[in-house]
Amino acid sequence: MASGCDRTVLVVAGPTASGKSALALAAAQEFGGTVVNADSMQLYDALPILTAQPTKADRKAAPHVLYGVLRPDDVGTAQDWRGMALREIEGAHAAGRLPIVVGGTGLYLRTLMSGLAPMPEIPAGIRTKVRLLWDEQGSSAVRARLEQVDPNIAARLKPGDRQRQLRALEVFEATGRPLSLWQQEAAEGPPPGLRLASILLQPDRTTLRAGIAARFGAMLEAGALAEVEALMALDLPGDRPILRAVGLPQLAAALRQEIDLDQAVSRAIIATGQYAKRQDTWFRHQFIADLTIRSQFSEKNLDEIFSFIRRFGLTDPD
RNA sequence: GGAGGGGUGGCCGAGCGGUCAAUGGCAGCAGACUGUAAAUCUGCCGGACUUUGUCCUACGAAGGUUCAAAUCCUUCCCCCUCCA
Numbered sequence: 001m002a003s004g005c006d007r008t009v010l011v012v013a014g015p016t017a018s019g020k021s022a023l024a025l026a027a028a029q030e031f032g033g034t035v036v037n038a039d040s041m042q043l044y045d046a047l048p049i050l051t052a053q054p055t056k057a058d059r060k061a062a063p064h065v066l067y068g069v070l071r072p073d074d075v076g077t078a079q080d081w082r083g084m085a086l087r088e089i090e091g092a093h094a095a096g097r098l099p100i101v102v103g104g105t106g107l108y109l110r111t112l113m114s115g116l117a118p119m120p121e122i123p124a125g126i127r128t129k130v131r132l133l134w135d136e137q138g139s140s141a142v143r144a145r146l147e148q149v150d151p152n153i154a155a156r157l158k159p160g161d162r163q164r165q166l167r168a169l170e171v172f173e174a175t176g177r178p179l180s181l182w183q184q185e186a187a188e189g190p191p192p193g194l195r196l197a198s199i200l201l202q203p204d205r206t207t208l209r210a211g212i213a214a215r216f217g218a219m220l221e222a223g224a225l226a227e228v229e230a231l232m233a234l235d236l237p238g239d240r241p242i243l244r245a246v247g248l249p250q251l252a253a254a255l256r257q258e259i260d261l262d263q264a265v266s267r268a269i270i271a272t273g274q275y276a277k278r279q280d281t282w283f284r285h286q287f288i289a290d291l292t293i294r295s296q297f298s299e300k301n302l303d304e305i306f307s308f309i310r311r312f313g314l315t316d317p318d
Numbered sequence: 319g320g321a322g323g324g325g326u327g328g329c330c331g332a333g334c335g336g337u338c339a340a341u342g343g344c345a346g347c348a349g350a351c352u353g354u355a356a357a358u359c360u361g362c363c364g365g366a367c368u369u370u371g372u373c374c375u376a377c378g379a380a381g382g383u384u385c386a387a388a389u390c391c392u393u394c395c396c397c398c399u400c401c402a
Contacts, residue, residue: 016356041356051356078353107355116352127354163358164351171353183352239354246356270345275356281349 006195007093008313011038012102013109013287014201015279016246016272017211019297021054023201023305024102028062030306034092036085037066038103038112043081044242046072046231049224051245052215063097072234072242078111085112086191098309106282113196115188122174130170131239134162142169150178197312199305200289203296205277211296212272216247216265229255246271 010027014020024035037043041051045068054064065088070076085101085108092099101112134142139159146169147154153168171179190196203211228251236243243249247268254264283289291308293301 039356040354075354078355080353082353105355105357107351107353107357110351111353114352119353122353158350158359161351161359163354165358167353167358179352187352241354241357244354244357248356272356274345277347278351279356282351282355285349286351 006193008098008195008197009089010098010100010309010312011109011113011196011198012100012201013038013106013198013283013289014104014297015203015208015276015283016052016104017208017215017276017296018104018201018203019211020102020104020201021052021058023199023297023301024100025054025058025062026302027305027309028098028100031098031309032096033098033100034063034065034088034095036088036092036099036101037064038081038085038101038105038108040076040081040103040105040108041242041245042067042103043076044068044070044072044074046242047224047227047245047248049219049222049227050247050251052219063092065091072231073236073240075239075241078107079116081108082111082115089191089194104279106279106286110286113190113198115190117183117185117187119171119182120175122170126174127166127170130166130173133169134166139165142166145169146172150180152180153178156180195312197309198287198289198291199308200283200287200292201297202280202283202292202294204294205273205280207296208276208280209269209273212276213269216269216272219247220265225251225255228252246275 010024010033012020012024012027021035024033027033028035035054039051041047042053043066044051048068053067058064059067066081066084069084089099089101101109103109130142133145139162142165143154143159146157146165149172150168154165157164157168159165168179171177171182175182224247228248231242231248232252232255250259250264250268250271253259254261259267290312291305293304295301
């Protein structure tokens with residue numbers, strides 16, 4: 001029923017606690033799929049509970065890939081992920097399985113679905129150099145340099161936007177070419193030979209918050225504090241992405257006795273809700289889904305979702 | 319019972335006669351997003367309008383002083399600390 005030689009990839013997006021993973025698992029069981037992680041934090045081999053990675057039982061019920069594949073001190077990037085994801089998608093197709101890409105990291109999904117403008121990798125030395133400039137000479141030094149070197153990007157970026165300004169500067173320092181110029185080149189575009197079918201879960205904020213609070217309690221019971229303690233014991237450099245996992249700073253502060261656990265929990269829940277809002281805004285404005293479901297995933301949605309997938313067609317059975 | 323210190327917008331908390339609808343922070347709402355994105359950043363945030371402005375309601379309550387009060391005075395209510 002699939003046409004030509006295009007092979008279907010199911011993409012499942014939505015904010016945290018919207019039920020993406022459960023949906024992916026249900027679809028994987030129904031259609032013989034492999035779940036491919038598109039969540040920047042679940043990529044790491046740390047905090048499996050706090051980052052809501054699939055459980056052993058989930059992994060047993062269907063193949064799951066790209067979970068816990070990076071070391072805690074690794075620095076993953078969107079482009080790295082795209083490469084890994086494409087390999088896994090190919091592998092799944094080769095095995096006759098439906099790849100189901102699922103995750104809440106909008107940028108990663110975009111990287112897969114639309115690609116990024118081609119750009120060389122930035123040497124670590126230059127990255128640290130640029131960060132030192134910010135830390136030692138202040139944001140205005142970075143700003144001044146950026147205005148001189150890439151006025152287009154400077155005009156676009158707010159002076160307080162540390163991450164993007166540093167990125168822009170490091171690209172120039174490494175390549176001698178402004179980031180704005182690199183970005184003008186056409187993005188790689190969607191991967192050839194694949195048909196992407198996307199589902200977006202979009203529950204209302206109140207539902208999400210209730211889900212987040214309930215889930216956080218379960219995470220604590222499952223041992224979230226212990227894994228936080230173990231990660232902190234590694235004493236990683238402060239710039240490692242995994243240290244930015246929502247809930248980590250709050251629980252770490254409780255472990256250090258700076259705040260009490262109740263306080264840490266309520267702050268972590270709030271922070272997660274704020275994260276969900278950012279995701280929601282991203283998906284609402286930056287993501288075009290083939291099917292949008294305006295509720296948290298549940299059994300009730302199965303018919304609609306499964307028939308959508310069937311309509312789209314599964315992997316070409318050549 | 320006595321001596322002090324307080325009660326400020328959803329919360330915390332500054333202000334202590336005019337430039338105060340009231341600094342900050344938190345929460346909330348909205349938004350941006352091309353390689354560390356669970357990141358980073360921006361705007362709004364008493365109410366109503368004709369929204370770089372006007373009006374109304376506001377700083378525990380009620381009175382009072384003053385051209386003018388969240389800010390001063392009086393009484394009352396409530397909270398906290400210390401002494402009994």
